[in-house]
Amino acid sequence: MNTTDKIYVAGHRGLVGSALVRDLRSKGFSNIVERTSAQLDLRNQQAVNDFFAAEKPEYVFLAAAKVGGINANNTYPAQFIYDNLMIETNIIHAAYTQGVKKLLFLGSSCIYPKLAPQPIKEEHLLSGYLEETNEAYAIAKITGIELCKFYRRQYGCNFISAMPTNLYGINDNFDLNTSHVLPALIRKFHDAKVQGAKQVVMWGTGKPLREFLYVDDLADACVFLMQNYNDEQHVNLGTGEDLAIRELANIIKKVVGFEGEIVNDTTQPDGTPRKLMDVSKLHNLGWKHKTTLVEGIATVYEWYIDTKQ
Numbered sequence: 001m002n003t004t005d006k007i008y009v010a011g012h013r014g015l016v017g018s019a020l021v022r023d024l025r026s027k028g029f030s031n032i033v034e035r036t037s038a039q040l041d042l043r044n045q046q047a048v049n050d051f052f053a054a055e056k057p058e059y060v061f062l063a064a065a066k067v068g069g070i071n072a073n074n075t076y077p078a079q080f081i082y083d084n085l086m087i088e089t090n091i092i093h094a095a096y097t098q099g100v101k102k103l104l105f106l107g108s109s110c111i112y113p114k115l116a117p118q119p120i121k122e123e124h125l126l127s128g129y130l131e132e133t134n135e136a137y138a139i140a141k142i143t144g145i146e147l148c149k150f151y152r153r154q155y156g157c158n159f160i161s162a163m164p165t166n167l168y169g170i171n172d173n174f175d176l177n178t179s180h181v182l183p184a185l186i187r188k189f190h191d192a193k194v195q196g197a198k199q200v201v202m203w204g205t206g207k208p209l210r211e212f213l214y215v216d217d218l219a220d221a222c223v224f225l226m227q228n229y230n231d232e233q234h235v236n237l238g239t240g241e242d243l244a245i246r247e248l249a250n251i252i253k254k255v256v257g258f259e260g261e262i263v264n265d266t267t268q269p270d271g272t273p274r275k276l277m278d279v280s281k282l283h284n285l286g287w288k289h290k291t292t293l294v295e296g297i298a299t300v301y302e303w304y305i306d307t308k309q
């Protein structure tokens, strides 16, 4: 991928897509094609075919998707499976017909079986039952990986897939009804500090272990794979390190400067006890994350104060 090559970042306004655009621009890539969902609904096959025929991108980062938390996934499973299947099928097929040189498809760690051994290796895919609450989304994402694999096998397309762990970063969702745990905790501690509250209530026991990757590191890893990886198996993207949600809360509390106490609401569910990706494949390819959790959270909190307050 050369700096003048035409690169389409699908989903460029999202958490991942916006980080990809930042990363590509910082590395000198200047020919980036972007469309919002209002300009190009990726569920519309004709519109996607017309767009690829007109723009003829050479490289594609597929970071457009319908995403959401447990609640949204559980309530709207038909929308989650339909939107994601349509988006990825339309883009992958158009990329094939228009001769795109390389495409990177982004999935998610929820594609793995609910009871996969920890840390989760790439080969654990399709080795057991999925978590019921996000099954529709996971089935669509698994299909995306399989599409890349079979278009490579039958048509020789250089389409690759990457599976990121939990991500966080600027442009994240801080809406307490739909956000992931890390931005939700930033918001809760910030609001408590501003309101002079004595306590912040945290869902569950705080014991489950989770892994978090800073989205700018994720973008760097995606560009690295675009430049260096050409095989059919998907690649896990993560740090290979996890921590208890309670420890995460303590880090955020410190970064935000909240001086009250953390109270656990143990009537709320904990979820899976541990979810950690095995990233030895990524490390063996020569990529490792750079941003520590404290550094990443500090940057996100600064951005949150500057833009959301």
Ligand SMILES: NC(=O)c1ccc[n+]([C@@H]2O[C@H](COP(=O)([O-])OP(=O)(O)OC[C@H]3O[C@@H](n4cnc5c(N)ncnc54)[C@H](OP(=O)(O)O)[C@@H]3O)[C@@H](O)[C@H]2O)c1
Binding pocket: 010, 011, 012, 013, 014, 015, 016, 017, 035, 036, 037, 038, 040, 041, 042, 043, 062, 063, 064, 065, 066, 067, 083, 087, 106, 107, 108, 109, 163, 164, 165, 166, 167, 168, 180
């Ligand atoms: N966030 C995480 O922790 C995480 C973790 C692992 C994997 N991932 C993966 O990374 C990818 C991107 O996630 P994200 O967190 O960046 O999501 P996001 O912030 O919600 O962004 C998704 C983007 O997709 C676009 N989009 C959705 N439906 C579309 C449609 N019908 N037509 C055109 N564009 C559409 C949206 O465009 P508009 O803004 O223009 O509407 C939006 O910018 C997903 O595949 C997800 O599975 C995310």
